[in-house]
Amino acid sequence: MARFYVGPDASCRRAAAAADVGGWFYRRTMTTTTPILNGPHLRRVRDDGYWRVTAPSGILLGYVEEVEVDGRPRYRATRLHPPLRLVGIGEFAALDEATECLR
Structure with missing residues (x-):
């Protein structure tokens, strides 16, 4: 499927046509099977609700501690x-929110 674009020279037309690799159907149906591992990781430090938060590269970002306020965690x-x-x-209010703020 060749596409022609109006541009200053022929190289622009070729580059624009090469960018459309698979067409609209390919872009619509393409999915990835590789998990995205770019979020922070939790590792429990103590049993009483204390976690270490690290980046996927292993760098220590901070800590999350569970406290009880008015009977709620x-x-x-x-x-x-x-x-x-x-x-x-x-x-x-949620462990995920506390973890994401350290991203």
């Missing part, structure tokens, strides 16, 4: 700033 996120300085980010 809350999750307190703390970011690690070098050298060994902990800065509180905030409290969240």
